[in-house]
Structure formats: C-alpha cells, structure tokens
Amino acid sequence: MKGVLSLEKDVSRESNTLSVREMIEKNKRSVSTASVLEGLMPKILLTIAIISILTTIGIVLTLLTETIAFFREVSFVEFFTGTVLKPLGESAQFGVLPLLTATIISSAIAMLVAIPIGLMTAVYLSEYASERVRKLLKPMLEILAGIPTIVYGFFAFTFVTPLLTKLIPTLEPTNILSPGIVMGIMIIPMVASLSEDAMSSVPNAMREGALGLGSTKFEVTWKVVVPAAISGIVASFVLGISRAIGETMIVTIASGSNKVFTFDITQSMQTMTAYIVEVTGGDAPAGSTLYYSLYAVAMTLFVFTLVMNLIAQYISRKFREEY
Amino acid sequence: MKYVDTNQVQKKMTSRLLTNRIAKTLFLLATLFGLLVLVVLIYRVVAQSLGWIDFDFLNNRLSTNAERAGIKGAIMGTLWLMLVVAPVTLILGVGTAIYLEEYAKKGRLQAFIQMNISNLAGVPSIVFGILGLTIFVRGLNLGAVVLAGGFTMALLVLPVVVVASQEAIRAVPQFLREASYGMGATKWQTIKNVVLPAALPGILTGVILALSRAIGETAPLVVIGIPAFIIPLPEGLLDKFTVMPLQIYYWTIDSALVDEYANLAAATIVVLLLVLFIMNSIAVLIRNKFQRRF
Numbered sequence: 001m002k003g004v005l006s007l008e009k010d011v012s013r014e015s016n017t018l019s020v021r022e023m024i025e026k027n028k029r030s031v032s033t034a035s036v037l038e039g040l041m042p043k044i045l046l047t048i049a050i051i052s053i054l055t056t057i058g059i060v061l062t063l064l065t066e067t068i069a070f071f072r073e074v075s076f077v078e079f080f081t082g083t084v085l086k087p088l089g090e091s092a093q094f095g096v097l098p099l100l101t102a103t104i105i106s107s108a109i110a111m112l113v114a115i116p117i118g119l120m121t122a123v124y125l126s127e128y129a130s131e132r133v134r135k136l137l138k139p140m141l142e143i144l145a146g147i148p149t150i151v152y153g154f155f156a157f158t159f160v161t162p163l164l165t166k167l168i169p170t171l172e173p174t175n176i177l178s179p180g181i182v183m184g185i186m187i188i189p190m191v192a193s194l195s196e197d198a199m200s201s202v203p204n205a206m207r208e209g210a211l212g213l214g215s216t217k218f219e220v221t222w223k224v225v226v227p228a229a230i231s232g233i234v235a236s237f238v239l240g241i242s243r244a245i246g247e248t249m250i251v252t253i254a255s256g257s258n259k260v261f262t263f264d265i266t267q268s269m270q271t272m273t274a275y276i277v278e279v280t281g282g283d284a285p286a287g288s289t290l291y292y293s294l295y296a297v298a299m300t301l302f303v304f305t306l307v308m309n310l311i312a313q314y315i316s317r318k319f320r321e322e323y
Numbered sequence: 324m325k326y327v328d329t330n331q332v333q334k335k336m337t338s339r340l341l342t343n344r345i346a347k348t349l350f351l352l353a354t355l356f357g358l359l360v361l362v363v364l365i366y367r368v369v370a371q372s373l374g375w376i377d378f379d380f381l382n383n384r385l386s387t388n389a390e391r392a393g394i395k396g397a398i399m400g401t402l403w404l405m406l407v408v409a410p411v412t413l414i415l416g417v418g419t420a421i422y423l424e425e426y427a428k429k430g431r432l433q434a435f436i437q438m439n440i441s442n443l444a445g446v447p448s449i450v451f452g453i454l455g456l457t458i459f460v461r462g463l464n465l466g467a468v469v470l471a472g473g474f475t476m477a478l479l480v481l482p483v484v485v486v487a488s489q490e491a492i493r494a495v496p497q498f499l500r501e502a503s504y505g506m507g508a509t510k511w512q513t514i515k516n517v518v519l520p521a522a523l524p525g526i527l528t529g530v531i532l533a534l535s536r537a538i539g540e541t542a543p544l545v546v547i548g549i550p551a552f553i554i555p556l557p558e559g560l561l562d563k564f565t566v567m568p569l570q571i572y573y574w575t576i577d578s579a580l581v582d583e584y585a586n587l588a589a590a591t592i593v594v595l596l597l598v599l600f601i602m603n604s605i606a607v608l609i610r611n612k613f614q615r616r617f
Contacts (some may be wrong), residue, residue: 034509034512037511038509038510038511041510041511042422044418045418045419045421046422048419048422049419049423049427050436052482052485055478056439056443058454058458059446059451059453059454062453063453066457117356120353121354124350124353124354128347128351129354137354140357143361144358144360144361146535146599146603147364147539147596148539148595148599149542150541150572150575151368151571152364153572153575154368154575155364155367155368158575158585159363159367185357185360188356188357192357216339216342216343217343219343221346222346245447246446246447246449246450249541249568252545253572253576276452276453277449280456281545294453295453298453302446302447302450305445306446309442
C-alpha cells in the first residue's frame with residue numbers, strides 16, 4: 001500500500017510542473033516517431049540482410065559473364081582437355097589441366113597430412129585427454145588455426161623446402177610438395193576441431209556400454225565412437241579439401257609459376273589460385289583472352305569449392321545420427 | 324554352457340592391451356606434432372627477425388635498401404583499411420543478424436539467407452578478390468584504394484560477424500524480451516535497449532575476430548592490385564595503400580634476390596603476429612569478462 005501511495009505522490013508532483021495537456025501532446029509525438037521507426041526498422045534490416053545475397057549474386061554474375069566471354073574465344077573442350085597453358089605470345093593456348101592437376105596434387109598432399117594427424121588429434125582430445133590437458137592444448141590449436149596463410153607461405157618457402165631438399169636432393173627451389181605439406185599442417189586444426197565436436201556429441205552411454213563389455217579404450221574409440229561420429233568426421237575432411245583447393249598464398253609463394261602438365265611433385269607447378277594471382281599482378285589488359293581466362297579459372301575454382309561445401313553440408317545433415 | 328573361452332581371451336588380451344597403448348601414444352604424438360610445428364614456426368620467424376625490429380623499422384617508410392626499409396606505410400595502410408572494414412562489417416553483420424534472429428519469420432527467405440551466408444563463408448578469399456577487382460576497382464573505377472580494399476575485405480569477413488552476432492542474440496533469454504514488452508516497449512525498443520546491450524560482448528568478440536582475419540588476409544588484396552613498389556603514405560579513403568601481409572609477400576618472393584629481404588619479411592611477420600595476438604587476447608578477455616550467463 002505504501003508503494004502505491006508514494007507513486008501517486010510522484011505523479012502529482014510531476015503534474016504540478018507539467019500540464020496534463022502538454023504531457024499528452026508530448027506522449028503523442030514520441031509515440032508517432034516510435035511507430036514510424038517501428039515500421040521502418042524491419043525494412044532497413046531486411047535491406048541489409050539482402051546485401052549478403054547480393055554479394056553471392058555479384059560473385060556469380062561477374063564470374064559468369066566474363067567466363068562466357070572467355071568461352072566465345074576458347075572452346076569449352078579445349079579449356080578442359082588442353083594440357084598446354086601458354087597464355088602469352090603468338091599461339092596462346094588455354095588448357096586448364098596443368099592448373100587443375102597442380103591444385104588436385106597439392107590438395108591431395110595436404111589431405112594426406114591433415115586427415116591422419118587431424119583425426120588422431122581429435123581422438124586424443126575427445127577420448128584420451130584429461131580436462132586439464134584439453135584446456136591447455138585446444139587454445140594452442142586455435143593459435144595454429146589463426147596464423148595467417150602468408151606466414152605459412154613464408155614458412156614453407158624458407159624452412160620446409162630447404163629441409164626437404166636435404167632428404168630429396170633433386171627437389172626444385174619451388175615445388176608442389178612443400179606447400180602441400182604446409183597446407184596440410186594449416187588444415188590440421190580445422191579437421192581436428194570439427195571432428196572433435198562430432199565425437200564429443202556421441203553420448204557417453206555408448207562408450208560405457210562398450211567398456212562394460214570388456215573393450216579396451218582403443219576399441220571403444222575405433223569401433224564405437226568413430227563410426228557413430230562418422231558423418232561429422234567426413235564433413236570435416238570435405239571442408240578441409242575445399243579449404244586446400246581455395247588456398248592461395250602458400251602455393252603462390254612456395255610452388256612458383258611453372259605451367260606444366262606433370263605429376264612430378266618435386267617440380268614447380270602452378271595451381272588455379274596461383275594463376276589468378278599471377279595474371280592479376282601482371283595487369284592483364286581488360287578484354288584480352290588472358291584477362292577473361294582469369295574468370296574462367298576463378299569460376300572453375302568457385303564451382304569446385306561450392307560443390308565441396310554443399311557435399312559437406314549434405315553429409316552432416318543427411319547422415320547425422322540423432323541420439 | 325560356456326560363453327567365454329578364457330584361454331582365447333587371455334591369449335588375445337596382451338595384444339589388445341598393447342594396441343591400446345600404442346594407439347594412445349600415437350594419438351598423443353599426433354597432437355604434439357601440431358604444437359611442435361607451431362613452436363618451430365615461431366622460433367624460426369623470431370630468430371630471423373632478431374636485430375631487425377626496432378623503432379626505425381616501425382617508423383621508416385618502404386625502401387629498396389634493406390637496412391633502411393620500414394613498415395610505417397604498411398601499418399598506416401592496415402589502420403586505414405580497418406577504418407573501412409570495422410564500421411561496414413559491424414553495420415552489415417549485426418543488421419543481418421538482427422533481421423534473421425528477431426524479425427524474419429521461419430520460412431523460405433530466412434532459410435535462403437542463412438544458407439547463403441554459410442556458403443559465402445566457404446568461398447575462397449581469392450574469389451572475393453576478383454569480385455572486388457571487378458566491381459569496386461574497375462566497375463566503380465575506384466582503383467586499388469583503401470575504400471575498394473576495405474569493401475572487399477568487409478564482404479569477405481561478413482559471415483564471421485553475422486554468425487557470431489546471431490549466436491550472441493540467440494543467447495539472450497526470452498524472459499528479458501518478455502519483461503521489456505511487459506513494460507510497454509515496442510519491438511524495436513526492446514531490441515535496441517534490451518537485446519543488443521545483452522548481446523554486445525558476443526558481438527564485439529565476433530567483430531574483433533573478423534577484423535583480425537581481415538588484417539592477416541593477403542590474397543584478395545594481391546588480386547585487387549596493391550602495388551609492390553614504394554607509394555606515399557595513405558592519407559584518405561581514396562589513396563593507394565599497402566598492408567603488412569602484402570609486404571611479407573613481396574619481401575618473401577624477392578628474398579631469392581636479396582637475402583636480407585627474408586629478415587624483413589620475418590620481422591614484419593613478428594609485428595603482424597603480435598598485433599593478431601593482442602586482438603585475440605582482447606576478444607577472449609571480453610568473452611570471459613562480460614559474457615553473462617543467464
């Protein structure tokens with residue numbers, strides 16, 4: 001009762017200094033601006049949200065129009081089956097296969113490093129490590145994931161390549177092997193943390209069931225936890241591949257710009273991304289076939305990574321086991 | 324009836340336990356491998372940069388003479404770039420997140436925008452570079468200036484900010500909103516006065532992480548055509564600029580010609596890593612200090 005009384009007192013004091021009519025007027029005015037804002041805000045925010053869609057449309061449209069222009073000058077078949085890429089000079093040839101093989105080889109090397117080590121790291125963190133050890137190790141992995149790719153490129157060029165040359169004397173100063181390995185190291189944290197998330201969400205009851213039947217910890221991990229988390233694990237591999245395909249600076253620095261169609265990993269090879277860097281850095285005149293080839297290669301790259309990402313999303317959605 | 328052949332079990336037991344032990348060691352070694360690389364990488368970079376980082380290095384302009392070369396231009400360029408990226412990603416990212424979480428009805432449009440954002444996050448950064456080159460540098464005829472680079476980077480890191488802001492907004496409990504409505508507040512008033520302040524730490528963490536990604540990113544800026552040669556210090560949004568990762572790139576590829584360039588690259592890497600480390604520490608600090616659990 002006291003509260004109500006004191007409230008009434010407050011109101012009466014207010015109305016002493018402000019006439020009721022004024023108060024109503026003031027209230028009306030503020031209500032009307034508020035209601036205008038109320039109606040406007042969703043529209044403004046929707047416009048902002050649509051910018052992200054416009055970005056995608058922008059990417060697809062720019063790539064598509066210039067790619068179509070490219071295929072007016074170079075046939076589709078020549079581009080995708082040609083083994084010679086010689087963008088300059090009299091008899092320019094635009095076969096994408098040298099770039100495509102380099103991209104696939106470097107990504108394959110990267111995944112040979114990232115898949116086993118990443119998966120084993122995930123298993124260790126999720127199944128073996130104590131809470132204290134995990135709290136110590138996870139931030140370290142996050143630091144590894146946060147290092148800019150240019151730093152990895154520097155590392156590959158100035159440390160890993162000289163180190164590998166001691167093992168393989170025929171290794172060229174720029175080669176696809178060293179950036180491949182370093183890319184793998186770069187992807188380890190990604191595979192590890194996504195796989196660990198998948199394994200951590202496997203319910204403990206399943207582990208306890210297997211342990212109760214007399215399994216060793218390794219058997220529980222290998223025969224129960226990993227199969228149960230397989231969709232998340234495979235999705236992490238696919239995302240890793242997509243990351244490797246799109247990686248630019250490491251291969252640009254450490255693998256050089258040799259456009260040859262080869263499977264020799266000790267040689268310098270140019271990936272699709274490195275080609276884009278080289279051509280834009282060389283200031284290709286707008287309208288030339290060289291200029292358009294940039295977009296055709298970028299389109300190929302875009303489609304590859306998009307398909308990978310969609311596959312990863314599909315796998316983790318479709319094969320997810322609900323517990 | 325005998326269910327378990329004890330002899331058989333005992334015979335296999337030794338090898339099973341051995342496998343278990345080997346596997347555990349192997350998993351631990353794999354985990355330590357990543358850390359080993361981290362240690363070697365940082366040791367190498369620091370060792371190569373020793374004696375090269377001093378006040379002059381931070382305060383000198385770019386030079387072909389390795390002894391006199393510095394990264395003032397790159398530091399200024401990075402600051403100017405952030406001046407564009409920070410507000411643009413904040414407005415676009417948080418705006419999109421508010422729309423998706425508070426206004427959008429669960430339906431086609433909302434699902435489409437959401438799918439679009441997660442796909443954008445997977446597009447290689449170099450493709451964003453081509454978008455920036457085509458639309459901002461050539462289309463709007465800006466040239467390779469701060470504004471063009473900033474817009475390109477902002478679009479690149481947008482998904483990071485959107486996802487972080489969405490999570491922060493989603494974590495604000497429903498009863499806070501209901502209390503606000505109960506006091507007669509409108510929807511926008513509730514968002515502005517209740518939801519956003521509560522979600523602010525999470526949003527800020529996301530923005531800082533996005534900015535640190537933008538600071539370390541190289542490929543899009545190489546593509547939009549940041550020059551390798553000496554340019555005046557940027558003084559406005561329409562000036563040409565360079566940033567630290569670009570400097571590292573050019574010095575690394577030129578280190579085949581001049582050995583000292585490798586030291587300059589290493590020194591720049593140390594500065595870059597320090598900046599990133601400080602930014603990430605601030606992000607973690609904000610997350611731990613201000614994130615209230617409801």
